[in-house]
Amino acid sequence: MPASPKMGGSFVMRNRQGINRREFMQRTTAMGLAVGASDLAFAEEPRSVNDKINVGMIGVGARAHELLQAIQAASGAEIVGVCDAYKGRLERAAERTSGRARIYPDYREILADKRIDTVFIATPDHWHKTMAIEALEAGKDVYIEKPLTYAIEEGPAIIAAVRKTNRILQVGSQGISTKIQHKAKEVIQSGKLGQVTMIRASYNRNSASGAWIYPIPPDASPQTVDWEKFLGSAPKRPYDPARFFRWRCYWDYSGGNSTDLFVHLMTTIHFLMNAKAPQTTVANGALYRWKDSRDVPDTINAILEYPEGFMVTLSSTFNNQGTSEGGFQILGTEGSLILGDSTLTFQPENIHEDNRWIVESWPRALEEAYYKDPKVRKTELPSSWEPRVNQGMERWEQEGKESTLQHVEHFFDCVRTRKQPVEDALTGHRAAAVAHLVNLSYKQKKMVHWDFAKETVKT
Template sequence: MSKSTRREFILRSATQAAGLGLVLNGKLVALSPSPLPKPASPNDRVNLGFIGFGIRGNILLEAAKETQQANLVEVCDCYQGHLDRAKERTEGKIATNFANYKKLLDRKDIDAVVVATPDHWHLRIVLDALSAGKDVYIEKPMTYRIEDGPAIIQAARENKRMVQAGSQWVSCEQHKKAQEIVMSGKLGKVTKVTASYNRNSSTGAWNYPIPLDLEEGVNFNWKEWLGPAPKVAYNPERVFRYRKYWDYSGGISTDLFVHLITSIHFIMGAEMPKSVVATGGILYRHDGREVPDTLDALFDYGSYCVNMAGTFNSASTAGQGIQFLGTEGSLSVLLGAGMIEQAEYKSEGYEYSIDSWPKAMQDAFLNQENHRAESQGTGVKPTPENLEFTNKPDATVFHLANFIEAVRTRQPSYETAEVGHHAAAAGHMVNLSYRSGKRMLWDATKGSASEA
């Protein structure tokens, strides 16, 4: 293997591995995560309750333990098996609550709650929690519908409570560095952003395993799980694979695109796109799902455009990432992986466009106004060396630690209710466009979307 090929292979392998790094002018500089706060004593820790203990709830409980800033008080879920697992995770210390989240909210010794239920429950639980005087960490997407966002924002303000939406990447050092690079003007004027979130597995497409012991009316409460959703016959497929159905989720856009949107808003300092248009469909996974397995969207932010794509049918190793394209350089951010800053290229490539001219005329042009130097350019192809990556702890730990710090200090978190609303609303606009076949416009004054 040649030296240049080996370097390209190392770079490709490193950026596909988990970690955080920045390739700057051809040499990688390791990005170590900011240290977590020192472990707090039990009396100084924030008392947390957990509502919803599925995949993300389980991860969030482990993250809370890793912060060493919280006491894990009680967990509520509609499936007894989830509660049993929470007991295992805490050596039997956490209290469990079967399908009665309001009872958890009545506890005076709980300071804040972590909500990780299906999307259709978010508004009701968050409003009840805020009304009960609890600060709230709400898993992304913050809302099930666009109109839910302003209601949560207003309730947080009226009750003077802290809200953190759960797109965890904005709390990692990688995103802070990317924001610094873009805001410094080093990339010149960024006019285009491309982003993708791809998967190619059954579980990646939300066909999660269903517990063998699941029995409605015995260890599972279907009525409570449905809550505000339309009443339908009991179907365990809808419980453990709920993201496939419009009644409970927004599919790719609000589960995966919302991560990309949150990151772009954070790095670019944006709030909402002016318009969104989307297309897609169920092109491969004909398994009874209602939401698309392939989705593409175009966002117009006025001074730049965003092209976003996602599919569950990609055998490519390229999973999720964002590329910021500027007039002076470009920046690639891989969620949970690396960050590559491309060296700038100034070459005008005049030789290509004037090669059909007589040689004397070519020379005359290149010698005019320094065209020869412009054509040769000053860019240098990156040749990374000494690759170092780190991805521990997981970004969820830092995001939850940021929320706990906000609870303590009463200072805004990274992803406030306003930030969470804007990210989710942009995702909802994608779905509105996909389902209507129309371009959606955002009215900043009214805070609503309408068809063009």
């Protein structure tokens, strides 16, 4: 599907005696001391809410411009540097920051700039691990767009880097910061739904742009696009503007529907259900319609089984937008929740039994005796057979700030207070891991299993 307080000053931390973090690490290493992230916690003192947070943006495409607007709307933050492989985006970002943001030809220059406190990474997925770890090691706090990873094995490395550097990292599935999702969690935990055994979640679209077939700027050329910088570790290919501007359509840079859309759904499901990962995943899919513009499927379905005692069905198609509203259902024995972007609806089950068609085949005396039972009379009298439409239904609506802004503000608050964000590296890894499991099952045409001890797929 398909968002703040601050931290100012240099990214270089100093302890109370004026030694910066790098110097401290060098000195303790030279003395043969083993230093873990917890040993450095004293250097991570909360920042004043009045401190300005200087932001560097790595990647300033369409989603990044939404982030840019959210950063500007959040109090106490300023975008001071931008980097992208397409010159046109850099020009536009400079305009939107009134020329105050410096343009960097290489993202490593943003990481080297000591003015910059935090970086926002909104690049193709295959760059995420490298950029995130390098940013953390450079002393930056990191906001990284979902999915956290391009491949399932990258997650533990990023988690280890966060712990080693003692930095803040937040993944960008913005819905998890909204009040409506927190209300949904409250309702589930209250027991109002009874026993939750199934969740159905879908993300459907029916347009070229929804299928990531974006318009390509007329000035796109090898002179305006740094093709080699875009490719990075991806397979080498001749310049191809479609791959650059529509990168989500290709396995070389993305995981398709699963990593772009299912990750949002799974972040929410894990949050609502206090779940970590499915024990089994099975998926199938196909490329039915957009065959000339991609190699990832345009339709995919998955079934996940969780050890906590519930099942999830995921679906996504780019060929029909049905269930775009009401496509997220949490089903319990006592009621259901329908979760929207800004709405939450509870529908009670209003259960009644109707055994007339069974009992009427009994001898008449037994049938009459059956209906004399008080328990039967309570649930099977004719009055209970009438449907009770909307009886007991409840609905909540969220007003106020847009979800991306809420998520960005939450990140900035964590930067200032040094508390862990709601969507930290481990949370982001587990949501992305489900997407990778779905893709593995789809490609291998078999059920895949999760290794809970190693936080990866079982081999």
